[in-house]
Amino acid sequence: MxxxxxxxxxxxxxxxxxxxxxxxxxxxxxxxxxxxxxxxxxxxxxxxxxxxxxxxxxxxxxxxxxxxxxxxxxxxxxxxxxxVVDEAIRQAPPVEIAAYAPLTGLPAFLDLAKTLALGERRTELESMGIAMTATASAGGSGALYLAATNFANRGDHVILRDRHWGPYKGFLAGCDLKPRTYPLLPKEASPYPFVDIQGFKSELSNLCAKQDKVMIWINDPAHNPTGLTLTPDGRMAMLEAVMESASVNEKVGHTLLLDLAYHLYAEEPHGWAETIHDAMSNGWPWPENLLITFALSLSKSHTMYGLRTGAIVSIHPDQAVTDRIATVMGVTGRQTWSAAPRVSQFTVSEMHASHETGAAxxxxxxxxxxxxxxxxxxxxxxxxxxxxxxxxxxxxxxxxxxxxxxxxxxxxxxxxxxxxxxxxxxxxxxxxxxxxxxxxxxxxxxxxxxx
CATH class of the missing domain: 3.90.1150.10 (Aspartate Aminotransferase, domain 1)
Incomplete structure (x- = not known):
């Protein structure tokens, strides 16, 4: 067997x-x-x-x-x-296996999480004045929970595509939230063949009229359950729609969550970082009521499903905002799972810090x-x-x-x-x-x- x-x-x-x-x-x-x-x-x-x-x-x-x-x-x-991951875990020092991690995560892992989410564009975004924070979580699911419980008001709706990973509903329901969906694909010919941009804008507008906080979850690239990935034009259309909505609805907080559960198996693993960078380079003003956050999972990318390790990475132009988010996420994690596993954080941080093992x-x-x-x-x-x-x-x-x-x-x-x-x-x-x-x-x- x-x-x-x-x-x-x-x-x-x-x-x-x-x-x-x-x-x-x-x-x-x-x-x-x-x-x-x-x-x-x-x-x-x-x-x-x-x-x-x-x-x-x-x-x-x-x-x-x-x-x-x-x-x-x-x-x-x-x-x-x-x-390579398996060997590195087995060689971890006993103290890295047995000890607690810091409540928000090992510093080296938190730094790595930002790079895994944003790739080569991370440094350039930071040089543009974009502040970043990361908190270790119990897998990608933990990152989704951190977002659900902190970025939306109880009783509100969260925008999803109508084809989505089933447990999303459970995460939302557990935080007294409800899904509001738009079609996965446009019903008519569109310059954006893999996103119903009009359906998305309609749902976003409807919720902005009823809620003072709006959160959007997009599992892209490598969408579960379809394998769909947005084109660069599709990503930009969605980002522009969110930025425009935040600019028009100044009293409504907007959170765009990008679920990166499978992104390191995609042809463009850091496409969203490219799109954000392009928007900033083209002079798009970042509304202060817009947060972009990434739900990162190591389960698939590092084949460590059972070690339950991930992170939530949030970016915003105001360092005070990301500092406050770091505090909130750390406290929430402490009250939920205490601390994410240390050995996996240590292992992947050490592995990616070395050119040789990172390449392997x-x-x-x-x-x-x-x-x-x-x-x-x-x-x-x-x-x-x-x-x-x-x-x-x-x-x-x-x-x-x-x-x-x-x-x-x-x-x-x-x-x-x-x-x-x-x-x-x-x-x-x-x-x-x-x-x-x-x-x-x-x-x-x-x-x-x-x-």
Whole structure:
């Protein structure tokens, strides 16, 4: 049994036990102990439920395809691990493993987080007077939580694309926030083919009329669940829309959050930094009521999913603003998870500080990125040949088929031993988990399901 099978078996047992207990349990039990929000938390995770179905099929000896989980697997089905990171962690001094990190994070890691978010443009943005702050978090999810709990008023709406990572809703709901969505793609011909800029502007305007704070979450580049990445013109159009809105609505705080969960696997990993730099170079005035913040995750880029390490990086022209944000984020982290893991912060900081190990990490990351590129290219080609209307997909871990009956499509694929994930509005195809040799089978299953 390989490591993926072992993990899947454990998850399957857990899901079966949850199902058994759920069947026996009175769902009104604990009503006098749990608050109303807690009582809304029911059911198992959709992705892991479909992963368990895949594992059942494998256990029965079928030639099943796993397109469910959101972790990068090698073509032999084992978990892809950046060996440079793995070796560095195993060589960490005992004190770096056992000790607490500072509450806001190790200084070297916080400095690195700014560079991972902004790339080569970081220094130039700083020279333009842009102040920056970073706080270590419990993974990218922790960074999203820090934003949700601090940058919006309770009861407000947060702007998302209508195709988004499902847990966004949970992060928002836990902070008494609600999503407000606009279409992923424009319905008519547009100079910005991968963003509905008019739909975005409309939702932004509507919320500015009702709220004194507006937050926007954009998972770009390498969007989950579609693999979509905005073009430079699309990024600039969105940034201009936010800047214009902030300028017109001076009493409304605007926060643009860029979720960078997969950005280091994209062709333009620091495209947003380029766009911000271009806007500043072209003389765009930065409104004081606009904050840009990045939710950074090391889970995928450094294949350290279980070490739960990330950061929230915020930029603004006023140092006093970023200083205040640093305090708020540090206190929030202290009250939530105390401190993010030290060993991962130490390891990646030391690794990237060395030209030799930094280059070695980059080479291994490039190898893993090539796995994704080859699989995506093959899926696009196969779907084109078979007439499968795959959504535009460019980077990262996933591809997407938009459909009004996603469960029907996923079930029809499962009948052909291809296991994908039905989500709101479509089916997520986990390219990160599908061996290259099985891509044609996935495309054929989608064609048959659509017929």
């Amino acid at each position: 390989n490591q993926t099978d072992d993990l899947a078996t454990k998850i399957e047992r857990q899901l079966k036990e949850e199902s058994r207990i759920g069947g026996l349990m009175d769902h009104d039990a604990g009503a006098g102990l749990l608050n109303p929000y807690a009582q809304t938390k029911v059911g198992s995770d959709t992705i892991f439920a479909w992963f368990a179905r895949y594992q059942n099929a494998k256990a029965e000896g079928r030639d099943a395809v796993n397109g469910t989980i959101g972790a990068l697997l090698e073509d032999d089905g084992t978990l892809a691990i950046n060996t 990490w980059s080479n291994e990351r490039d190898r893993l990125k090539e796995l994704l590129t080859d699989r995506r290219t093959a899926l696009i080609d196969c779907c084109e040949q078979l007439g499968v209307p795959l959504n535009p997909t460019h980077d990262g871990f996933f591809a997407w088929l938009d459909h009004e009956q996603p469960h029907d499509i996923a079930e029809a694929c499962a009948q052909q031993d291809v296991y994908l994930v039905p989500l709101t509005g479509g089916v997520r195809i986990g390219l990160c988990a599908i061996p290259l040799a099985q891509i044609p089978k996935v495309a054929s299953a989608l064609r048959d399901a659509l017929q």
